[in-house]
Amino acid sequence: MAIVNLALKSLWNRRLTAxxxxxxxxxxxxxxxxxxxxxxxxxxxFANTISGTDLIVGAxxxxxxxxLYSVFRIGNATNNISWKSYQxxxxxxxxxxxxxxxxxxxxxxxxxxxxxxxxxxxxRYQQKRLLSFAEGQPFNTLYEAVxxxxxxxxxxxxxxxxxxxxxxxGAISLVRHDDKPFSVVGILNKTGTxxxxxxxVSLQAIEAIHxxxxxxxxxxxxxxxxxxxxxxxxxxxxxxxxxxxxNSRLSTFQVLRQINQYKQEPLLAIIPGVAxxxxxxxxxxAEKALLAISVFVVLVGLTGMVTVILTxxxxxxxxxxxxxxxxxxxxxxxxxxxxxAVTLTLIGSGLGLLLLYGLMFFAxxxxxxxxGLFINIGWPSAHEFQLLAAVIISGVLVSIVPAYRAxxxxxxxxxxxxx
Amino acid sequence: xxxTETVIDLQQLRFRWCDNQPWTIDIDSLQIKQGERVFIKxxxxxxxxxxxxxxxxxxxxxxxxxxxLGQQLAQMKASQRDAFRADxxxxxxxxxxLLPYLSVxxxxxxxLQFSSRRRDRVxxxxxxxxxxxDQLDMxxxxxxxxxxxxxxxxxxxxxxxxxxxxxxxxxLIADEPTSSLDADxxxxxxxxxxxxxxxxxxxxxxxxxDQSLQQYFDRSIDLREINGAALSQSFSEAAQ
Numbered sequence: 214m215a216i217v218n219l220a221l222k223s224l225w226n227r228r229l230t231a232x233x234x235x236x237x238x239x240x241x242x243x244x245x246x247x248x249x250x251x252x253x254x255x256x257x258x259f260a261n262t263i264s265g266t267d268l269i270v271g272a273x274x275x276x277x278x279x280x281l282y283s284v285f286r287i288g289n290a291t292n293n294i295s296w297k298s299y300q301x302x303x304x305x306x307x308x309x310x311x312x313x314x315x316x317x318x319x320x321x322x323x324x325x326x327x328x329x330x331x332x333x334x335x336x337r338y339q340q341k342r343l344l345s346f347a348e349g350q351p352f353n354t355l356y357e358a359v360x361x362x363x364x365x366x367x368x369x370x371x372x373x374x375x376x377x378x379x380x381x382x383g384a385i386s387l388v389r390h391d392d393k394p395f396s397v398v399g400i401l402n403k404t405g406t407x408x409x410x411x412x413x414v415s416l417q418a419i420e421a422i423h424x425x426x427x428x429x430x431x432x433x434x435x436x437x438x439x440x441x442x443x444x445x446x447x448x449x450x451x452x453x454x455x456x457x458x459x460n461s462r463l464s465t466f467q468v469l470r471q472i473n474q475y476k477q478e479p480l481l482a483i484i485p486g487v488a489x490x491x492x493x494x495x496x497x498x499a500e501k502a503l504l505a506i507s508v509f510v511v512l513v514g515l516t517g518m519v520t521v522i523l524t525x526x527x528x529x530x531x532x533x534x535x536x537x538x539x540x541x542x543x544x545x546x547x548x549x550x551x552x553x554a555v556t557l558t559l560i561g562s563g564l565g566l567l568l569l570y571g572l573m574f575f576a577x578x579x580x581x582x583x584x585g586l587f588i589n590i591g592w593p594s595a596h597e598f599q600l601l602a603a604v605i606i607s608g609v610l611v612s613i614v615p616a617y618r619a620x621x622x623x624x625x626x627x628x629x630x631x632x
Numbered sequence: 633x634x635x636t637e638t639v640i641d642l643q644q645l646r647f648r649w650c651d652n653q654p655w656t657i658d659i660d661s662l663q664i665k666q667g668e669r670v671f672i673k674x675x676x677x678x679x680x681x682x683x684x685x686x687x688x689x690x691x692x693x694x695x696x697x698x699x700x701l702g703q704q705l706a707q708m709k710a711s712q713r714d715a716f717r718a719d720x721x722x723x724x725x726x727x728x729x730l731l732p733y734l735s736v737x738x739x740x741x742x743x744l745q746f747s748s749r750r751r752d753r754v755x756x757x758x759x760x761x762x763x764x765x766d767q768l769d770m771x772x773x774x775x776x777x778x779x780x781x782x783x784x785x786x787x788x789x790x791x792x793x794x795x796x797x798x799x800x801x802x803x804l805i806a807d808e809p810t811s812s813l814d815a816d817x818x819x820x821x822x823x824x825x826x827x828x829x830x831x832x833x834x835x836x837x838x839x840x841x842d843q844s845l846q847q848y849f850d851r852s853i854d855l856r857e858i859n860g861a862a863l864s865q866s867f868s869e870a871a872q
Binding site: 536538539 | 691725731734743
């Protein structure tokens with residue numbers, strides 16, 4: 214107890230260097246735990262983008278590409294699939310539900326997706342959560358649109374707003390479907406997934422706005438008015454992809470094989486969970502590199518502490534000789550130095566944790582609006598405690614170096630005071 | 633006359649740092665009795681520091697006996713020797729005796745931290761520290777409140793004496809405690825030291841190279857005379 218008291222007082226005596234050491238340790242802890250938190254949350258939110266869908270089917274291409282355009286609305290499909298194939302496969306005996314999606318248009322940078330009412334009934338994200346409406350309801354008639362939460366928030370749209378869909382996926386559309394404006398009938402709750410950045414319309418609406426188009430441009434001198442188009446029996450000829458829910462997950466691989474071997478058209482079916490994992494493995498090395506860097510920053514912080522203590526040892530040899538003369542054992546001297554380092558590591562880690570939570574508290578809304586990543590501020594997870602424990606244990610281990618050196622000094626010097 | 637017992641008893645004491653080196657300490661016999669105030673004259677190179685480390689149990693003799701208060705230090709474990717030192721010996725060094733991060737009082741009571749025996753003898757450590765400091769003329773509140781680094785050297789030495797004496801250790805060893813003091817302060821300091829040791833019934837061993845101080849002590853020992861090693865060493869140095 215006496216030696217702890219002495220260690221604290223001695224540390225307080227050198228509070229300037231000690232507090233600089235604390236800053237270094239706590240910042241490195243903030244970085245380590247912060248990176249870990251971001252890593253976990255982004256992996257979580259990534260895995261949460263789609264849930265409960267057994268298969269995603271598109272034209273034959275790569276599984277990552279299919280996942281990217283069908284789920285993340287990134288990139289474009291190389292090819293469409295025919296409505297006939299969709300109808301045939303979705304009526305398969307093992308299929309419980311299906312959601313067709315049709316992509317290719319956009320509104321002020323947000324993708325427009327044609328789908329059916331089934332989307333709002335079957336599409337699930339984040340551990341089987343269904344989409345829910347903040348306002349309004351699903352589209353019912355032809356020129357109605359349902360907005361994702363971010364679309365409504367960023368563009369300031371409310372219900373009954375009229376919007377014009379642009380052709381193509383760019384942020385600025387040079388060609389617009391301005392003859393057939395849509396009215397907003399529903400706004401979805403925030404999901405933290407790409408759904409938030411999507412405008413949902415019916416498949417028929419996609420068909421209607423392209424009815425007087427051929428080969429990607431509007432036919433000159435030929436137009437069909439919105440009213441006439443609505444009166445027509447519109448049937449999509451092709452869609453971009455579709456999602457399938459099966460009666461039993463056990464039949465997933467069987468249906469997958471059947472779709473991949475489908476004779477009428479070259480199709481590709483993927484299991485979303487597997488494709489997500491593959492994609493994460495591809496982009497995940499960046500987060501691993503980030504973690505490695507933060508581990509090194511912690512090591513730099515601890516090395517700094519050891520350096521500060523080691524350089525202080527020489528001028529503290531007198532202190533050690535005095536302590537030896539009043540009966541302190543070399544083990545006490547060892548404990549004095551170790552105790553000092555452990556105190557610094559503990560306080561540094563604690564401060565780091567506090568600072569991290571403070572930062573998260575302030576940055577959480579910002580991260581959510583800027584990156585669509587919801588940081589869950591809860592108690593530190595077991596894993597975070599493990600990391601923190603690893604920091605503290607490393608701190609103790611590296612402190613053995615100066616402590617042992619002081620121990621050797623005190624054995625060699627005895628009570629002779631060297632200045 | 634009161635019966636006095638031997639506090640320090642050295643017999644054929646020999647010490648050297650390495651096996652192939654000449655002896656640093658080679659003392660045939662030295663006895664110091666309880667309550668004695670002994671002046672050991674030891675210029676540099678006479679093995680003074682080594683002898684003090686042997687008496688303190690920081691070093692152990694290669695040959696012979698070093699019996700302190702009837703106990704053979706060489707037969708104890710290192711930790712027991714450290715505890716023995718804490719219990720029975722108080723030290724005052726040449727200068728920089730105090731820990732800069734402790735208050736005056738805490739510096740005095742520091743000697744109790746490592747010795748339960750001395751701690752048990754003092755019921756109120758702070759009061760006892762103030763009492764000792766008061767006898768050394770160091771108990772004025774503004775002095776006690778000062779950081780120890782701001783005290784004068786003489787004041788620091790007096791605080792060190794209070795630390796060496798708290799809890800009544802049997803032996804007080806002072807190693808050149810006056811060499812950083814002015815000549816007129818030296819005398820006052822030594823008489824304080826003597827007086828305190830008398831009150832505590834402590835044996836005082838005062839080591840210095842300054843021969844003029846020996847007049848204040850009961851007995852004077854020239855380390856060069858009793859340490860055969862120092863003699864041969866200075867001969868060999870002279871021969872070179």
